[in-house]
Amino acid sequence: MKHRDAADFDVASVRQDFPALHQRIHGKPLVYLDSAASAQRPVAVLDAMDTYYRHDHANVHRGVHTLSQRATQAYEGAREKIRRYINARTTAEIIFTRGTTEAINLVAQSYARPRLQPGDEVLISLMEHHSNIVPWQMACEQTGATLRVAPIDQHGQLRMDAFKQLISDHTRLIAIGHISNALGTINPVAEIVAFAHEREIPVLIDGAQAMPHTRVDVSALGCDFYAFSGHKMFGPTGIGVLYGREALLDAMPPWQGGGEMILEVSFEKTTYAALPNKFEAGTPAIAEAVGLGATIDYLEKLGIEAIAGHEHDLLAYATQALSQIDGLEIVGQAESKASVVSFTLANAHPHDIGTIVDHEGVAIRTGHHCAMPVMNFFGVPATARASMALYNTRDDIDALVAALMKVRQVLS
Amino acid sequence: MELADLYRDVILDHNRSPRNFRRLQSPTNTAQGFNPLCGDKLTVYLVMDGDRVDDIAFEGSGCAISVASSSLMTEAVRGKTEAEARTLFERMHALLAGETGEAEALGKLAALGGVRQFPSRVKCASLAWHALIAALDGAQQPAKTE
Numbered sequence: 404m405k406h407r408d409a410a411d412f413d414v415a416s417v418r419q420d421f422p423a424l425h426q427r428i429h430g431k432p433l434v435y436l437d438s439a440a441s442a443q444r445p446v447a448v449l450d451a452m453d454t455y456y457r458h459d460h461a462n463v464h465r466g467v468h469t470l471s472q473r474a475t476q477a478y479e480g481a482r483e484k485i486r487r488y489i490n491a492r493t494t495a496e497i498i499f500t501r502g503t504t505e506a507i508n509l510v511a512q513s514y515a516r517p518r519l520q521p522g523d524e525v526l527i528s529l530m531e532h533h534s535n536i537v538p539w540q541m542a543c544e545q546t547g548a549t550l551r552v553a554p555i556d557q558h559g560q561l562r563m564d565a566f567k568q569l570i571s572d573h574t575r576l577i578a579i580g581h582i583s584n585a586l587g588t589i590n591p592v593a594e595i596v597a598f599a600h601e602r603e604i605p606v607l608i609d610g611a612q613a614m615p616h617t618r619v620d621v622s623a624l625g626c627d628f629y630a631f632s633g634h635k636m637f638g639p640t641g642i643g644v645l646y647g648r649e650a651l652l653d654a655m656p657p658w659q660g661g662g663e664m665i666l667e668v669s670f671e672k673t674t675y676a677a678l679p680n681k682f683e684a685g686t687p688a689i690a691e692a693v694g695l696g697a698t699i700d701y702l703e704k705l706g707i708e709a710i711a712g713h714e715h716d717l718l719a720y721a722t723q724a725l726s727q728i729d730g731l732e733i734v735g736q737a738e739s740k741a742s743v744v745s746f747t748l749a750n751a752h753p754h755d756i757g758t759i760v761d762h763e764g765v766a767i768r769t770g771h772h773c774a775m776p777v778m779n780f781f782g783v784p785a786t787a788r789a790s791m792a793l794y795n796t797r798d799d800i801d802a803l804v805a806a807l808m809k810v811r812q813v814l815s
Numbered sequence: 816m817e818l819a820d821l822y823r824d825v826i827l828d829h830n831r832s833p834r835n836f837r838r839l840q841s842p843t844n845t846a847q848g849f850n851p852l853c854g855d856k857l858t859v860y861l862v863m864d865g866d867r868v869d870d871i872a873f874e875g876s877g878c879a880i881s882v883a884s885s886s887l888m889t890e891a892v893r894g895k896t897e898a899e900a901r902t903l904f905e906r907m908h909a910l911l912a913g914e915t916g917e918a919e920a921l922g923k924l925a926a927l928g929g930v931r932q933f934p935s936r937v938k939c940a941s942l943a944w945h946a947l948i949a950a951l952d953g954a955q956q957p958a959k960t961e
Contacts (some may be wrong), residue, residue, distance in 0.1 A: 429816070752878035754853050755822075758936060762818050771854040784854045784876045813822050814830070814879060 412713040417705065418794050420445040431764030434802040439584050439743050439790030440768050442615060442637045444694075451697035452639065452690045462686055464663065478689050481696030482679070488699045489629065490620040491646055495678035498645040498652070499687055503611040504534040506630035506645035507578070509682060510607055511538035513655040514628075514647075515576055521547030524573040528553040528561055528590070529780055530583045533773040535609040539578060548575070555780065559586035559735035567598060574599075577606045581613035585774035585788070586735025587718075587743030589617075596625050605651065611635050615792060616714060616741045618707050621646050633691060637792075638698035642691035645682070652678050659684040710793045714742040717791045721800045725789075728807055734786050742791040745772070748810065753785040756810050763806035820929035821936065822879065825887075830879035835872040835889035848875075848946030848958045850938055855881055859946040866896050873946075878939050880930060885943035887924050897951055904944050911937050 418424055423443045426433050435443060455477055461470035463478045482494045491497055500506040515525065525539045529552050536550075543550045551574075553566040561579075570577070577599050582589050596606045605627035613619055615636040621629050628651070633642040647655075657664055657675055661684035666674040675681045702710070721744050725731055730749030748756060757769035768788045771778045778784060789803055839845075839860035848857045857875025861868055871893050873885045892900045906921055910928050918925040930940045942958075949958035 752876075752881075754855075754878035754936070754939060755880070758821065758933060759818060770852065775854060778854060784856065813818060814827065 412705075412709050412793075414713060414794065414796055418796075420447065420701075421794050422446060422449075424794060428764045428766070429762045431762075432802075434763075434765040434799045434806075436789040436791060436795065436799060436803060437766045437768050438615070438792035438795075439612060439635070439788065441634045441640070442792050443794070444637055444639070445698075445701050447701045448638055448694045448697045452694040455690050455693045460689070463689055464680070474689055477693045477696075478687065481692040481699075484696045484699045485644055488703070489646060490622045492622065493649060496646055496649050496652065498647065498679045498682045499692055500630075500643045500645050500682075501641055501688070502632040502634070502643035503609060503630045504538075504632075504643075506628075506643055507534055507607065507609060508538045509645055509658050510628050510630075510647070511542040513658045513682075514605075514651065515539070515542045515548075516545055517656065519543065519546035519548035519575060522573060523548040523575045524551050524571065525549075526551045526553060526566075526569055526574050526577045528566070528579055529555045529776050530559065530561070530586060530588060530774065531578070531580055531776075532584050532609065532611070533775070534611075535578055535580055536776070549573075552776075555588075555777075558737050559583065559588045559777075560737045560739075561588070561590055563591065563594070566595070570599065570602060570604065574602070574604050577604055578609065579606065580609040580611075581619075582610075582616065582741045582743075583735070583774075583777070584612050584743070585745055585772040585777045585786070586737065587740040587745070587790075588735060588737040589613075589739040589741055591739075592626065593624055600625060612741065612743075615702075615710075616707075617711055627651055633695040633698065636698055637701065639688075639691040639694040642688045642695050644695075649678065652682070655682075657681050657684070661685045663687070705793065713793060714791055714795075717795055717797065717800065718742040718744070720797050721789060721791065721803075724800050724804050725807075728804065731807070734781050734783065742795075743788060744790075745786040745788045747783055747786055748807065751810050751814050753787040755814060756787045756807070759810045759813050760803065760806035763802070763809055765803050765806045767803070816932045821933055823926045823929060825923055825926040826879060826883040829883035829886040833873075833882050833886040835893075836874060836882075836886065837872050838874050839870060839872045844950040844953060846946045846949035846952075846958055848942040848949070850877075850881075850942050852938060853878070855939070855942060857881070857885060857943060857946060859885075859943060859950050861947075861950050863897070866898075868892050868895050868897070868900060873943060877942070878936075880927075880936055880939040881942050884927055884940045887927070888943050888947060891922070891924055892947065900947065900951065904948055907944050908941070911941055 421443045459473040461474045463475045607628035608626045610631040614631045629646040634640040664684040734745040753769035842860035843863045844861040855877040862870035871889045913931045945958040
């Protein structure tokens with residue numbers, strides 16, 4: 404049965420842009436519902452990287468020859484695209500990293516660690532991804548500071564009253580996910596930033612899940628740091644971005660030393676390069692940055708608002724369809740939610756679900772989603788998770804539902 | 816690669832009604848198994864009578880493969896000597912690694928052989944066995960499949 408998808412978004416044409424979607428898995432057409440783990444790439448991104456390698460590659464910021472200049476222009480051009488897309492004031496505020504994880508570690512080690520003292524506190528929430536927990540645990544261990552964790556409610560929403568109560572004179576930094584990867588919850592980050600800034604507490608936002616789904620305007624948000632990854636937003640792996648307010652980045656020491664990040668080196672003294680190079684030691688992931696730039700172009704062409712509308716429709720459809728399955732429980736039912744549906748199915752462990760639906764061509768994530776505290780909170784060892792992106796359709800959801808019926812049949 | 820090779824009848828049966836699925840009150844040896852990939856945790860309890868496994872049970876949560884493997888293990892190991900239990904572990908290991916010739920000596924346990932076609936699930940089947948060895952060794956740390 405064919406369904407009509409949101410009218411103002413031509414999903415059939417979008418799907419043509421993603422070659423990986425057009426294959427068969429165990430003889431069935433691939434239904435890719437694991438974009439929250441890693442999304443697929445459009446041809447535009449593959450072509451941009453291929454063209455770069457075929458024609459323009461050399462090292463950046465190092466040579467006077469033509470290829471080095473082209474590579475530098477491509478690399479810095481990508482940085483400018485990102486600056487414009489997230490509305491940062493200057494490219495000095497756009498640091499390329501390997502991904503969200505490295506971006507958060509950079510802030511933990513270069514911003515937090517030198518400032519934290521015993522008695523100081525870093526505040527996160529219970530629904531964070533491990534990458535927004537462990538770097539802070541490490542910085543706290545190194546400094547004697549304390550990690551505080553704001554609770555969530557049974558719907559998977561941040562308990563804002565408790566969150567605000569946990570903020571005190573000791574709070575030195577707040578680190579919070581924009582959208583929860585395990586639950587889909589969209590956190591009220593603007594409200595959090597405003598509340599924190601009244602108390603002069605800086606805020607880092609983990610935006611890994613937000614970038615493919617929603618408009619991110621760091622100037623409007625007013626956040627101090629914003630971290631995201633290329634591969635979750637249809638770009639390459641191995642590239643991500645740390646946005647940081649220039650005044651904060653300026654005051655931070657370099658995190659890694661090497662080439663690219665220096666102005667002058669002698670054995671007596673090294674002076675560091677200006678932003679953003681100060682935080683980009685070594686030859687960077689140039690082709691990946693170029694690919695990320697192409698991703699931004701692609702998202703701008705489609706329009707993130709149109710994408711969000713399409714996904715909202717899919718989320719409503721999926722929530723409705725899955726709720727009708729006997730014994731299926733959706734984990735995370737926040738009022739404000741991105742297109743992620745985590746669920747459990749009575750008498751079927753998520754790993755068995757994952758294997759059986761894979762044999763129907765359906766790719767979902769099963770496990771703890773790098774969010775073990777969330778699993779503990781809901782009292783489950785793991786969940787199955789269907790995450791939808793701009794190329795998914797209502798037919799994909801129907802295929803998931805049919806595959807879950809197969810799970811019932813196999814395990815009964 | 817067929818699903819039916821993984822979810823054989825004996826595995827489905829042991830998943831639906833796991834044998835020896837309980838906590839033993841006074842175990843002489845006990846160990847936890849933890850699979851960090853999926854978060855599965857189980858505990859294996861042993862009552863050793865000298866060199867012999869007088870009683871064995873397990874509890875915890877896991878997928879069908881992990882529960883069935885644990886359940887089948889408790890049936891196979893009860894009454895065996897420690898040396899025999901360790902030999903069974905080696906045979907299971909060989910079976911899951913895809914070595915042929917072990918199936919006959921394993922009896923019912925051979926049903927787990929289908930798992931080797933599903934590399935991402937091999938650890939589900941081996942978790943309980945790692946915990947068994949840890950319990951026999953008197954290990955203080957949970958056994959891991961990683």
